[in-house]
Amino acid sequence: MKIDFTKEQYGKLVQLLYAGNLLLNDTRNANEKIQEYDEICNYVYSKYKEFESEDIVTYNDEYNMLSLTQQTEKKVLELAQVYNEEIFWLELVERFTDREIKEKGLNPSFEERNQIRNKYCDMFENNDFKKLRIDCEK
Numbered sequence: 001m002k003i004d005f006t007k008e009q010y011g012k013l014v015q016l017l018y019a020g021n022l023l024l025n026d027t028r029n030a031n032e033k034i035q036e037y038d039e040i041c042n043y044v045y046s047k048y049k050e051f052e053s054e055d056i057v058t059y060n061d062e063y064n065m066l067s068l069t070q071q072t073e074k075k076v077l078e079l080a081q082v083y084n085e086e087i088f089w090l091e092l093v094e095r096f097t098d099r100e101i102k103e104k105g106l107n108p109s110f111e112e113r114n115q116i117r118n119k120y121c122d123m124f125e126n127n128d129f130k131k132l133r134i135d136c137e138k
Helices: 008-024 035-044 068-105 110-127
Strands: 059-060 065-068
Touching: 008 035, 008 068, 008 110, 035 065, 065 068, 068 110
Parallel strands: none
Antiparallel strands: 059 065
16 A cells, blocks of 8 residues: 655655654653554564655664654644643643542532532642642651
8 A cells, every 4th residue: 555645745744743652651661661652663664765854754873773853852842741731731630639539528410520620620730839839758
């Protein structure tokens, strides 16, 4: 099968692949990485000359591998940071919600759980970390 891409589409595909591989492999140790994902990224990256996309993908002599140019990587990382920020707050709200439910021994309905969640959403949205305190005393 053959799929035709324009140069612009190829660039977007490379960015998507990089972002996806970042999400799935970046926090793993080298021996835990999902090699198939690295391989498909490298395969797509290897077509950069066919798409005249030296501004997107480059060969890194130091590491003997293909990589995104600094400009392209920076662009993807900026987009990923927006995602990471949103996930951080969503996860924080869920963990505080779960803690409150557990500490109070509740068995809330969906609506009651959402009320607890909304309390934390409002608090963090309006105060960021200002009201958050951590007790490190044992």
